[in-house]
Amino acid sequence: MPELPEVEVVRSGLQPAVTDAALTGVEVFDVRSLRRHAPRGGAFIDQLIGRRILAAVRRGKFLWLPLDSDRALVIHLGMSGQVLLRAPGATDDRLLRIRLTLEHPTHGELWVNFVDQRIFGSMAVDTMVATSDGLPGGYSGIAPVDAAWQHRIPSQVAHIARDPIDPSFSSNAFFAALSRKNTGIKRALLDQNLISGIGNIYADEALFAARIHYEQPAASLSRTKATTLLTAVRTILERALAEGGTSFDAQYVNVNGQSGYFAHSLEAYGRQGTPCSRCGTLIVREQFMNRGSHFCPRCQRLR
DNA sequence: CGGAGAACCTGCCTGC
DNA sequence: TGCAGGCAGGTTCTCC
Incomplete structure (x- = not known):
């Protein structure tokens, strides 16, 4: 479904809600939504619980949330994926595949629902690797600072070319x-x-x-x-x-x-x-x- | 190796 | 009303 503009709309909406928030809960309702995560299942949750989210970054149609570890939560919407912010206790969205519970220092508790009809989309925890050109891995809405995550990219996104609105696009x-x-x-x-x-x-x-x-x-x-x-x-x-x-x-x-x-x-x-x-x-x-x-x-x- | 097609999935809309 | 068929914003794998 979503191409660069749609994914960027999601990224920019996510940024203020997730930056500096801690992951306090992860529920996987359909493991097929972890198709890009290896290995499947438990390790996904274990690598997320207790971590803090540092930013919301995008390259092309890939989105990732760098964590205060050497990893990031990678999100791809595929053809029909949605990321929806919900108040805790809200009625489940139809086709809900994964839910994250966040605790934000100023906004309090928040649900992030990953909804996907066709399951071509996915969430995955992935290791971060240095970008091949040493430049920022993607767009985060944050000016370059001396933060390690900015010059890294999830390993499964490393082969994706820069997008045409990336300042480092050649x-x-x-x-x-x-x-x-x-x-x-x-x-x-x-x-x-x-x-x-x-x-x-x-x-x-x-x-x-x-x-x-x-x-x-x-x-x-x-x-x-x-x-x-x-x-x-x-x-x-x-x-x-x-x-x-x-x-x-x-x-x-x-x-x-x-x-x-x-x-x-x-x-x-x-x-x-x-x-x-x-x-x-x-x-x-x-x-x-x-x-x-x-x-x-x-x-x-x-x- | 590069290029082209298939495979992966479900839900909704249309036409019979 | 029911059902078969076609259609959908993407990526990756396999075969040539």
Whole structure:
């Protein structure tokens, strides 16, 4: 479900609630939500109870809460995950998989409910490793300070590329990687090892804005065209973030259960059969990578 | 090794 | 009303 803007909305909502809080309770209702945690079960809880949360950090679609140990609690929302802040004693959310109980020094006790319909999402306790470039591991909303967690990253996130709104993202490295890729541009945009945070919605939106066909070979883009595309990606991600993300239904919500408004601004995704806002040609939907690709057949020609 | 497709899951909506 | 089929915002594994 969630791409960078939606995950960032969750991160920023979590940050004030969890920073400096102590983990006093962990309940796992479905161990399948620990699929990225090794080993499964007990050790997950043992490594969390009594620990203090230092921050809420995000790279691409991965979220983690560094702990006052050498580990972090890694959260991935998958296609349908939600993180909801609840008052203690609140009625269980439907499809509740994991619940954390926190004790915050000023806000008191709080429940963090991890809800996930399809169970592609997960929570995991993971060890932190140094970032390969020595730069901050991800975005935390906190200016760089001399804190060990800032220059580390959970081992299972280390292979994920920086995202395009990360100050340490390298445009040159991205362009170079594109030129080496022997595949279509949409596949490249969705490859989290090249650039992270982009999913099916924002890939279609960025390609529409840059007037590029989704199967255009990645290596065939000129430097100018690739720059246009990266600018479009950033513009769209930031606009979506400013509007609280894209919600089609109650599936994507922020930590308080509220929807985002960017769905009203979509130009291509889900708009098949309706006129292109630029030229009036009907937007087409094609099956691609087991999902839909939406584009204007006139503005976005394969060349 | 890189690239493409399958696999992992459940719930909801549509059409018969 | 019931049910089969299609669809869903992602990542990782396997096969070529």
